[in-house]
Amino acid sequence: MSGPSDFQPSNPALKWIERRLPIFGLIHSSFVAYPTPRNLNYWWTFGAILSMMLGLQILTGVILAMHYTPHADLAFKSVELIVRDVNYGWLLRNMHACGASMFFFAVYIHMFRGLYYGSYKEPREVLWILGVIIYLLMMATGFMGYVLPWGQMSFWGATVITNLFSAVPYFGESIVTLLWGGYSVGNPTLNRFFSLHYLLPFVIAGVVVLHIWALHVAGQNNPAGVEPKTEKDTVPFTPYATIKDAFGVSCFLIFFAWFIFYMPNYLGDADNYIPANPGVTPAHIVPEWYYLPFYAILRSIPNKLAGVVAMFSAIIILCFLPWLDSARTRSSKYRPLAKQFFWIFVVVCILLGYLGSQPPEGIYVIAGRILTVCYFAYFLIVLPLLARIETPRPVPNSIADDVLAKSKGRAATAASVMLAMVVAGSLLVGGTQNAKAEEGGDNPPAQSWSFSGPFGKYDRGSLQRGLKVYKEVCSACHSLNYVAFRNLADPGGPGYSEAQAAAFASEYKIKDGPNDQGEMFERPGRTADYFPAPFPNEQAAAAANGGKAPPDLSLMAKARSYKRGFPQFVFDFFTQYQEQGPDYVDAILQGFEDKPPAGVTVPDGTYYNKYFPGHAIKMPKPLSDGQVTFDDGSPATVKQYAHDVTTFLMWAAEPHMEARKRIGMQVFFFLVVFAILMYFTKRKVWADAH
Amino acid sequence: MTTASSADHPTRRDFLFVATGAAAAVGAAATVWPLVAQMNPDAATIAAGAPIQVDLAPIAEGQDIKVFWRGKPIYISHRTKKQIQEAQSVALSSLPDPQPDSARVKAGHDQWLVVIGICTHLGCIPIAHEGNYDGFFCPCHGSQYDSSGRIRQGPAPANLAVPPYAFLSDTKIQIG
Ligand code: FES
Numbered sequence: 001m002s003g004p005s006d007f008q009p010s011n012p013a014l015k016w017i018e019r020r021l022p023i024f025g026l027i028h029s030s031f032v033a034y035p036t037p038r039n040l041n042y043w044w045t046f047g048a049i050l051s052m053m054l055g056l057q058i059l060t061g062v063i064l065a066m067h068y069t070p071h072a073d074l075a076f077k078s079v080e081l082i083v084r085d086v087n088y089g090w091l092l093r094n095m096h097a098c099g100a101s102m103f104f105f106a107v108y109i110h111m112f113r114g115l116y117y118g119s120y121k122e123p124r125e126v127l128w129i130l131g132v133i134i135y136l137l138m139m140a141t142g143f144m145g146y147v148l149p150w151g152q153m154s155f156w157g158a159t160v161i162t163n164l165f166s167a168v169p170y171f172g173e174s175i176v177t178l179l180w181g182g183y184s185v186g187n188p189t190l191n192r193f194f195s196l197h198y199l200l201p202f203v204i205a206g207v208v209v210l211h212i213w214a215l216h217v218a219g220q221n222n223p224a225g226v227e228p229k230t231e232k233d234t235v236p237f238t239p240y241a242t243i244k245d246a247f248g249v250s251c252f253l254i255f256f257a258w259f260i261f262y263m264p265n266y267l268g269d270a271d272n273y274i275p276a277n278p279g280v281t282p283a284h285i286v287p288e289w290y291y292l293p294f295y296a297i298l299r300s301i302p303n304k305l306a307g308v309v310a311m312f313s314a315i316i317i318l319c320f321l322p323w324l325d326s327a328r329t330r331s332s333k334y335r336p337l338a339k340q341f342f343w344i345f346v347v348v349c350i351l352l353g354y355l356g357s358q359p360p361e362g363i364y365v366i367a368g369r370i371l372t373v374c375y376f377a378y379f380l381i382v383l384p385l386l387a388r389i390e391t392p393r394p395v396p397n398s399i400a401d402d403v404l405a406k407s408k409g410r411a412a413t414a415a416s417v418m419l420a421m422v423v424a425g426s427l428l429v430g431g432t433q434n435a436k437a438e439e440g441g442d443n444p445p446a447q448s449w450s451f452s453g454p455f456g457k458y459d460r461g462s463l464q465r466g467l468k469v470y471k472e473v474c475s476a477c478h479s480l481n482y483v484a485f486r487n488l489a490d491p492g493g494p495g496y497s498e499a500q501a502a503a504f505a506s507e508y509k510i511k512d513g514p515n516d517q518g519e520m521f522e523r524p525g526r527t528a529d530y531f532p533a534p535f536p537n538e539q540a541a542a543a544a545n546g547g548k549a550p551p552d553l554s555l556m557a558k559a560r561s562y563k564r565g566f567p568q569f570v571f572d573f574f575t576q577y578q579e580q581g582p583d584y585v586d587a588i589l590q591g592f593e594d595k596p597p598a599g600v601t602v603p604d605g606t607y608y609n610k611y612f613p614g615h616a617i618k619m620p621k622p623l624s625d626g627q628v629t630f631d632d633g634s635p636a637t638v639k640q641y642a643h644d645v646t647t648f649l650m651w652a653a654e655p656h657m658e659a660r661k662r663i664g665m666q667v668f669f670f671l672v673v674f675a676i677l678m679y680f681t682k683r684k685v686w687a688d689a690h
Numbered sequence: 691m692t693t694a695s696s697a698d699h700p701t702r703r704d705f706l707f708v709a710t711g712a713a714a715a716v717g718a719a720a721t722v723w724p725l726v727a728q729m730n731p732d733a734a735t736i737a738a739g740a741p742i743q744v745d746l747a748p749i750a751e752g753q754d755i756k757v758f759w760r761g762k763p764i765y766i767s768h769r770t771k772k773q774i775q776e777a778q779s780v781a782l783s784s785l786p787d788p789q790p791d792s793a794r795v796k797a798g799h800d801q802w803l804v805v806i807g808i809c810t811h812l813g814c815i816p817i818a819h820e821g822n823y824d825g826f827f828c829p830c831h832g833s834q835y836d837s838s839g840r841i842r843q844g845p846a847p848a849n850l851a852v853p854p855y856a857f858l859s860d861t862k863i864q865i866g
Contacts, residue, residue: 067732526740670716677710
């Protein structure tokens, strides 16, 4: 992409093609011979990491689309079927869902890197603006992708975000109706979002090509911020940059795999495991963590239109960065003041992200306003001002000089890596599980579960006892729609044989039909059947239960959570704590108290539960000692019942957890070995360059 | 680009490159596996392909029904005396895909022909009771099958396949 190449393939067949389409010359000049500054640090590998992530998202996305159904009635279910039934579907979905977060994580590092080293300055303005366009497209794609599972957060996220456009004067309502394709978010909305979510990544890929083209015309910036002058300042892209990028990618994959295999729900929201319900808004609507800073800006402005304008301006302002910052020195390394303000700006962004995840009340609103001002001040006041008043330190004469000087200062690199880790940790701030049991419910005590941690496995005995509790108690009111009898014999499940599962199924009466006479009939269950629901429809379930239908239990253990709070959620990342759901379910089952504590009254038709948000739960105390007898002599106590049925529900929510952790371990082992190999290979290759 | 300085350790260097390359190849292959395996039928589809039972009692002589198993149409024909007679008497040497009628029905249940109703040419569904052989006629490209579901004429290369099935009683079969 940097002009005609004199490269000639030696193979006659390739030569023949080359004469007609000089594609090998293009590849050679762009990705082999292309001179890259020799002083690039690892922050520059994020370009390659992002390319890989885009490729991976498109690949897994195309595959998921083979199994996904974009229909309001079927979307949620089809996602569950992908995770439960499709071969490696759980893996593909985790890769795609966590991949979106990783993509944004990498793009933020990439952007901050550009900001720090002045990569947007002349002659790279167009390169930078193309990057901002990619970022905008990513936000749109990510948002529409999040809508597709059609859970509660999907639905309400779609509602809130599309309503942003209603702030437009005069045309607002019409624009929103146009976006929805209806009077509210519904099936047409889902359909078009699916279509666009499939389209936009290819648009991104197209703009990425322009981005790389512009990059190859202007040449890469580098940590010293001085342009290469002689041959000595650069090394050929292959093998030097290629191998370094590959090492960077393999390290990034380790980080990525941690989420895919061990923390797949860490960055998600438990509410999205509840199917979309247009009649109930979740207590806290929070976008995905990567939108949180902008969400905070939106909320800190009390006027609707102004808020929306501020939010979009916060992104659009990036386009003007090359002109707002007119300082001649590129790299902040040589700008003592700009460097400090850069880090302050990073902290401002992280804090805004944190505020975005908090309820908009009290101190959070004030803090949000102050930080919003700081955010814009950085671009509109600090940068233009610094360009005029700051005296930069002298920049090195050439890149080669910079390399020589750097070989003395290794410690700085270590420090910046440390810093990166801290930033990485804090960036995840916003993504942490949101308050569920927040309003007036005690936090459930953390239990010890056999399935927690990297080697966790379900306790078979507990699963079997839990199944018994479900069958004899819970199933009177609660359905288990996504679990089939055949699952009882699946590996990693309760450990029944096919025959036992078939016998279990045959005890159930399943409605089938219509037969040749057009009539519905009942027959004994087969393994392919799903657990039958206790009520024919939601209205019947609600009518029989005091006006509120008992929720389906298939995903209960993942659809409930509670606030872990700071700094607990940071530790959770490292300890792989993922059991908020089970802790909560277990606590609810044990949290009933016959008499509310003095001074507390619960409305009629509700019962006092210590751990339920608001304490007044519609479900009467379901379990009491001695209610279910276990064949294996386990104690017939509520504590035991609660523990077992929760284990069972965790399995029902995540039947492939054991495979996930087992494969995760293998992948981890491989990736670590591979990264080590890559590291030494990279050193060997670069040994020649120094 | 990569020459002199490490030429003193050629073997160790080569080993490292080969090991890294091999690891990358293994990783790539292992990654491709789930990406391809996902295209196979999912667990629900496989479970839905379980054996089915069909009651034969309502099918009168000379009649046939079509049932579906694993998404495939299965013809169950209650053959007439004449059809059985024809199927048994034809000379095997005259058949493109020679198979005696006894190999295509269950012993003692000569009147029941159970075949997968998918033309062995290119997959269309032949029409029962049509064609010159008292069997099936495929409208797509004119293949003709006899009363034993054997190919007699036309482009199809093989007889209609017989699905796995067994008689549970005289009037009930289980397919699959
Ligand atoms: S498909 Fe039946 S004859 Fe071609």
